[in-house]
Amino acid sequence: MAESPITARGKDxxxxxxxxxxxxxxxxxxxxxxxxxxxxxxxxxxxxxxQRELDDRFKATDHQNVYFPLLIPQSFMQKEAEHVEGFxxxxxxxxxxxxKQLEEPYVIRPTSETIIGHFFSKWIQSYRDLPMLLxxxxxxxxxxxxxxxxxxxxxxxxxxxxxxxxxxxxALEEVLRMLDVYADVAENVMAMPVIKGMKTKSExxxxxxxxxxxxxxxxxxxxxxxxxxxxxxxxxxxxFNVQFQSSAGQLDYVWQTSWGVSTRLIGGLIMSHSDDKGLxxxxxxxxxxxxxxxxxxxxxxxxxxxxxxxxxxxxxxAKVDDxxxxxxxxxxxHWERRGVPVVLELGxxxxxxxxxxxxxxxxxxxxxxxxxxxxxxxxxxxSQMQQDLYTTAKERLKTNTVLADSxxxxxxxxxxxxxxxxxxxxVMAHVKDDPVCxxxxxxxxxxxxxxxxxxxxxxxGKCIITGEPVDRRVVIAKSY
RNA sequence: AGCGGAGUAGCCGAGUGGUAAGGCACGUGUCUUGGGCACACGGGAUCGGGAGUUCGAUUCUCCCCUCCGCUACCA
Numbered sequence: 113m114a115e116s117p118i119t120a121r122g123k124d125x126x127x128x129x130x131x132x133x134x135x136x137x138x139x140x141x142x143x144x145x146x147x148x149x150x151x152x153x154x155x156x157x158x159x160x161x162x163q164r165e166l167d168d169r170f171k172a173t174d175h176q177n178v179y180f181p182l183l184i185p186q187s188f189m190q191k192e193a194e195h196v197e198g199f200x201x202x203x204x205x206x207x208x209x210x211x212k213q214l215e216e217p218y219v220i221r222p223t224s225e226t227i228i229g230h231f232f233s234k235w236i237q238s239y240r241d242l243p244m245l246l247x248x249x250x251x252x253x254x255x256x257x258x259x260x261x262x263x264x265x266x267x268x269x270x271x272x273x274x275x276x277x278x279x280x281x282x283a284l285e286e287v288l289r290m291l292d293v294y295a296d297v298a299e300n301v302m303a304m305p306v307i308k309g310m311k312t313k314s315e316x317x318x319x320x321x322x323x324x325x326x327x328x329x330x331x332x333x334x335x336x337x338x339x340x341x342x343x344x345x346x347x348x349x350x351x352f353n354v355q356f357q358s359s360a361g362q363l364d365y366v367w368q369t370s371w372g373v374s375t376r377l378i379g380g381l382i383m384s385h386s387d388d389k390g391l392x393x394x395x396x397x398x399x400x401x402x403x404x405x406x407x408x409x410x411x412x413x414x415x416x417x418x419x420x421x422x423x424x425x426x427x428x429x430a431k432v433d434d435x436x437x438x439x440x441x442x443x444x445x446h447w448e449r450r451g452v453p454v455v456l457e458l459g460x461x462x463x464x465x466x467x468x469x470x471x472x473x474x475x476x477x478x479x480x481x482x483x484x485x486x487x488x489x490x491x492x493x494x495s496q497m498q499q500d501l502y503t504t505a506k507e508r509l510k511t512n513t514v515l516a517d518s519x520x521x522x523x524x525x526x527x528x529x530x531x532x533x534x535x536x537x538x539v540m541a542h543v544k545d546d547p548v549c550x551x552x553x554x555x556x557x558x559x560x561x562x563x564x565x566x567x568x569x570x571x572x573g574k575c576i577i578t579g580e581p582v583d584r585r586v587v588i589a590k591s592y
Numbered sequence: 593a594g595c596g597g598a599g600u601a602g603c604c605g606a607g608u609g610g611u612a613a614g615g616c617a618c619g620u621g622u623c624u625u626g627g628g629c630a631c632a633c634g635g636g637a638u639c640g641g642g643a644g645u646u647c648g649a650u651u652c653u654c655c656c657c658u659c660c661g662c663u664a665c666c667a
Contacts, residue, residue, distance in 0.1 A: 223667090252667090254665095254667085257664070263666095264666060268667070325667095337667065338667080372667065376667050377667090408625075409626095438625095438628090439625045439627090441626085441627040441629075442628055442629085444627050445627065445628045446628085459625090461626075592666095
């Protein structure tokens with residue numbers, strides 16, 4: 113297997129990541145212009161596959177897709193106090209339109225809780241209207257100071273679910289259900305293991321009661337927040353006057369949730385599996401699962417090889433790279449870089465023996481197999497590869513997670529790992545959910561990533577900062 | 593946004609007060625094809641933008657823009 117970037121590239125991980133995304137002058141998945149991202153064909157195809165996986169799950173849990181405007185009246189933004197304050201620094205505001213100064217500016221949506229709250233109040237009157245389970249696929253704008261391809265761009269694509277419920281219990285169930293959907297897609301589709309947990313109070317979404325998240329570990333040991341699910345309580349219900357009449361005839365405010373994942377997932381995917389040769393895509397998200405490269409020397413070989421190539425490719429659902437210009441070597445390189453899981457090689461030798469060469473992207477191993485056996489073998493290989501990628505990533509997460517029982521240890525571990533590898537580790541320690549503790553982490557550039565929903569360690573203990581009792585270890589790490 | 597660095601062809605990159613080397617990529621031809629073929633020829637640059645100094649500025653000065661690193665902010 114190609115050496116993992118965590119050891120191969122050390123501190124150059126960021127540069128390596130840029131290389132994989134840009135692929136030199138080929139610029140395959142994406143490029144960036146003034147902080148905004150152009151997603152190219154290979155990157156967008158992955159997003160489309162990911163979208164479908166997510167959308168199928170949303171539909172299966174009774175959600176409906178809708179679309180709300182990109183431009184939100186500024187006054188809407190200002191109705192929920194904590195929400196305005198949290199988002200104010202990163203808002204893009206439209207003040208001039210049609211050549212005139214606007215009486216009321218629009219903000220370009222940084223998220224849609226406000227405008228959806230406005231419509232919830234028009235659409236919801238009775239408990240019979242609940243739950244209202246909506247989702248929208250959209251682009252949003254947040255004026256970030258420092259952008260990084262896929263991970264943080266000024267404009268990005270995402271999915272935002274917004275739901276309204278008659279009780280807090282039901283809303284909380286929804287919050288956790290959707291967190292599970294995200295974890296399912298991350299682990300079983302992206303082959304990216306995640307830790308489900310709750311954000312600390314100071315890290316929660318502006319305007320939420322609580323934020324839940326999935327955290328993944330990249331190859332260099334840094335954490336990536338990969339999806340969030342918010343318990344909004346009645347905050348937006350009250351701000352937008354979303355009231356309903358219960359079966360008992362009483363008026364109450366709705367309990368809302370919102371949840372989202374973005375094109376950041378593609379960044380996580382790249383940083384989870386790719387190597388120095390380029391992209392590595394898990395088969396379930398590979399736009400092309402297999403490419404067949406025909407090899408021939410002489411004109412009389414060309415006909416039979418191409419004929420067999422197309423026949424076999426059709427049988428197994430592969431694409432034939434029958435371009436005339438590039439040599440087979442150039443083609444191997446081309447597809448390897450783009451993360452195609454399996455490259456098949458078919459030449460005169462194979463025609464003579466009825467075989468075909470199969471190369472796996474993630475291990476680089478070549479294997480000769482019978483042409484007749486390929487149709488049965490390919491799906492197996494792909495499914496094994498999907499599993500392998502997950503196992504490798506899971507193993508990495510495990511070996512790079514360590515326990516610590518004092519704040520000094522946490523700091524030492526993170527400092528040492530950063531010095532050696534330029535990355536990080538997940539440090540599990542007992543820490544109270546308190547802004548004081550969050551602030552203490554900041555001193556060494558780490559954060560409490562989440563308080564895991566499932567405690568896989570030793571249960572309760574004393575906070576390593578305040579000494580107060582807490583019920584489990586939390587994840588501390590440096591992050592993107 | 594603060595501090596630091598940098599902008600020369602699609603990409604990388606040398607260099608100069610007298611309009612610019614090399615490599616990759618691109619085009620054509622020959623040759624090749626089981627891991628980025630080779631060779632030959634060829635096209636492509638208002639040297640980030642504006643102003644100033646100068647006989648002459650890509651080079652020096654000033655302003656602006658953009659990009660990169662650290663700080664900061666976040667899906």
